[in-house]
Amino acid sequence: MAAGHRPVSGKNPSAGPSFTKESGVWNVVSTTAVLRNTVTDADGDKSNLTFEVWTLDADGKPKSQVKLTDENPYGVLVSDFVASGKTAQVAVEYGRLKPGVEYAFRTSAFDGSLYETSWSPWAKFRISPYVTFPAPQSSSTIDPVSQEPRTVIRSEPGTAMAGRDIQANVRQTCSPVGTQGNKLCIKFRSPTSSEKKVEASPRVASDDLVPWCANKDYGYDYMNRTEVCLKDIGAADLIFLSSGKDDPPIGTASFYFEQRIKAYPTKGESGSDFAEFDQQLVVTPHHIDSALQGVNLYWKLGADCGSCDTSQVKWKSYSGGTDDGHFAPGEEGANAAQTANSTTKWTNTGKETIDLSWAVDATVDVGEAMTVSADFGGSGSPESRELAPRCDDVFKGSAPGCVMQGFDPVYTVDTNLYPAAGAYYWLMQQKMPGRPGTGDEPLHYLGPDTTVTNPSGKPWTSKDSRATVCPSTWTAHPADSSLGTPSCDEFAMASTHESGGFPGGPNQVTDGDECAQLFAGNAGSDFGIFADTRTSQDSPSWEKCGRATIPREQNSGAFHKFPAPEWRMLDNDAVYISNPGFEHCLNADTTCAWRKVG
Template identity: 55%
Template sequence: MRRIRTLSAVRHVAAGAVLALLAGVGTASAAGFTPSPTPSAPPASRPAAGPEDATAAGSRPVSGKNPSAGPQFKKSGSTWRVITPETILSNTVTDADGDKSTLTFEVWTTDANGKPKTQVKLTDANPYGVLVSGYVASGKPASVPVPYGKLKPGVTYTFHTNAFDGSLYETTWSPWANFRIEPYVKFPAPQASSTIDPVAQKIIEFTRTDPGPALPTLRKDGTTLKAPTQKRTCGKPDAQGHKLCVELNPPSKKARNALRASAPLGPGVDLVDWCYDKPSGKDYMSRTEACMKTIGSGTLIFTDTDPNKPALGTATFNIEQRIKTYPKKGDSGSNFAEFDQQIMLVPTHIDPVLKGVRMKWNVGSTCKSCVTSNIRWADDQNNPAGGDAYWPIEMDGRYGGRWGTIQTTWSGTGKEIIDLGWSITATVDAGGNPATANFGTSGDVRVRELAPRCDDILKGVAPGCVLPFFKPTYTVDTNLYPAAGAYYWLMQEKMPDHAGSVKWDSLLHYLGPDTTATRPDGKPWTSDDSRDKVCPSSWAAHRADASVGTMDCDEYAMASTHESGGFPGGVNQVSSGDQCAQLFTDKLGDGSANFGLLADTRTATNGPAWKERCGRAGIESTQNRKAFNKLNPAIWRLLDNDGFFVSNPGFEHCAYADTTCAWRKVG
């Protein structure tokens, strides 16, 4: 046991009073900062924790050998990775006599080799610029919070500690511990201009769920999920015993790889102008158009009464279909919401014995409020081709295509999803009864990938139609709004449901005017209601460098979605925005012109656990307000619960968010 010192209690009280003053509790300030001349200066020469009693007997307290920095007190190699400039420095302290002790924390910048370079002033409360912890029991950790503004994001620092028990200082410093304040994402100021189009869409490939009994149902990778159940269908024999059959076959590998004929189409022939040059064997679509190229070829087989004899003649046609919807009336030239359909029939061979071939296109619909036109047939140059698709026998064997187009106008109210079905009925002049081939429908009722939806719900916008199976992607202009894009990307990577991420195939769902969610007063729930839950008026921005500008509260997922933390009954619902991951923007201090996204630890002192269901961040006001302002529901006719993605192209090159992701310019 150490011998009792007669003045120890007095000194302990006195040291406590001095410590309170040095920690900034009092109103007085110490004299000007005097940097330590050397990193190895004896602790007693800089007695920030109180004066030493060199005559005191007993053991000196000792700092731990493993100083740490946080939050979240995790290392990358030999360096502590800190997520906020309001760093917590910590170390254990031991006193052999069992006395309580304090720790003094001294921080230095580092040179290129990670060695101490220049002492950092952490406080004005003492002339040494160091922070002193409160007294802790022997063997326990002592910690100090570094006030905001003393340490800079993006900079590597090192620190060490020394212990003081109220009478004696430790004779040496603890080992050095390096730490770096690393942002989750870093980015520059907004660029002056950008070529990113936030609402531009890419054509996607899709797989039909109901291609009919004559064609295989395919998986996304092109392999067969379900084989055809009836490849060939036949009409009844005629009085002479002649029978006509039709057989469908998906495009062969040769057909898939074949280039289109060089002869150009006439203007306006193809209903979907980008479809003609797409490879066969796949189906393609956008929010407003579909291009079906998996129907392949149809073969007409004309036989006599003896099935063992060769066919009397055959004819083969390449077959494709199109759908085009118009997001608002007037786009089509009519005064109604409208969608059009088209079939392309191109003969590749017709035996003269058939004398002539006629094709009838059958289009079915479940629409309750539609008017459908007669089919308009045209040739490859868009010249009228009569009331049906007919090919007389040509002696040179050269046959042109026929394009049948049908218009459907919708005059209903509310919204209606319209199921469609298609087939062709063939006849030949040589005899036999008609034979019909079924192309299937607009899709299984659980999917309806080709079913148009028409509505008049969007206020201030004319009625229109779209293909809602296609999920659009809103592209944040990360050149103009890098802080907002960084935040959205980080939340998509870190949130448990990855809401809105293309990479994770996780949709956001729009909060539309036709929502059934209501407020307590019975009125429809709005995005303002969701926003007020996550970003109430009581929210205050975290301190930041003046170059950041004014920060707004920005929530993710957006208040205009069902995934918002404020949406009632949603998968991410919270009772308060305090339950969201808290972040803010700050300037980096690494000599660059960059900014970073860091943890706001005012509410959750250890920073985000990344189990949070939402995000709340301080984002520069202009970026917060403009990054998402081109999401115009009318462009895609977004109604309630419609799915969409959000892309953040300046950050999507980063494979994951476990290390700092650095912005890249796009375009």
């Protein structure tokens, strides 16, 4: 029998999840609000708590009681009995409370014999989703697979070039001294403003292997998944020196160099039956002393390839006709520019990353024959290989092709057409450690060439990963019918190594219940992403993965173009995920509201 002391409610009731306050109001991120308070009994008896929820008037004072259940005539929820000093809680079922409305609740205790004769202090709360979004837009200008060229820092720029700060690190290489005591030197430097102006000529864009390269800033190198634009090679002075130490040069010539690489993902683009990539050197003469009589340039290409057929270099003139790499005095400016061109066909099988190297030899027509060589570097250090093309014939039923594997593509979720899915992915990126798919934390594709196998011995696929996180036994959270048919959506995607279902991956779980549980639901005037408290009434665990009830059309549509065929994604290739309709929000500490893009 209970003793004569009445149980007492705690003085600090709380609401969640996430059990955090803002301006004195508990922020609840689930439509199934969890209400909590402690309860004590001086006699040590177990006690429960009765919970009342009220709406508020314009002054923020309790106005009308909300009916939380039909199981008793008072419309209140009663917790289980808990030990003295512990926390009692109840969960308000879906549909009883409205998002965006501010409520207040209070508790009163009962120990099985005696009732508390008063109520706890009021605690205010509001249901606010992590993210809000509207219904899908009818149209969108977002291209999920479009790739903007990005700058790249070369890890192997070559000994002839000074790198980024070329003016402060001028480098010169010279030929051996000839029998007449003369030598030929080449010195690289930053282009002058007049040289840059000439290079901005429309001619460069008209027959450029990589047309967009002409409009890029000088002093930087750029690339995308299929093309490379090297504009940080700089200008070079060719200097013919006499035997006298203090004698002035016999003659000089100056040139401006740029370089291009273009890989073809399919044979239809190159016109070849083989995987192919092309290379181009753009040379613009700016001055050639008549004393030199003429300058000859030779582009030397190297490729570390198991089975490649590289064509001989072919020079073309400004007019598009055949040329020979010879520049005579008076041939200056864009009209005298020449391009050196070469095609490499990959005839191997499987997949291969091909290391490249480049150099330019120069001779002058005057005096004895002597050659100076300028090392233009290569496609990257063994650790980086940022400019090395990769060719493969891995995709069955598809022609072989090549890409620039050093470029990690960005897949842009169309948050205009699929706002619920984009909101969920953005939220997971913000909450998970490292913000996967952003910054320095790319996701890694589960490719057709994976060596991981499923229990039947076949290559592991996204269906195998999905079966762990979204098994057939999963049931959808109740949601507004206007959102459409619900479905199970996981993050990171099942097509990546970061999926919770990928064996040996960084986020591997044994069951999707270990993921953060979320759902898309009605948020009043719009929709939102909420915590799903059916498996846990605590705040979601963001450590490994997410599992959410998302409209099926948005779930399947958000990544329907991933990966783009022209990316030729193989196993463990890095990829980033952009959700542009939400990226104006700095974090997920407060509700992020969708914005239309375009």
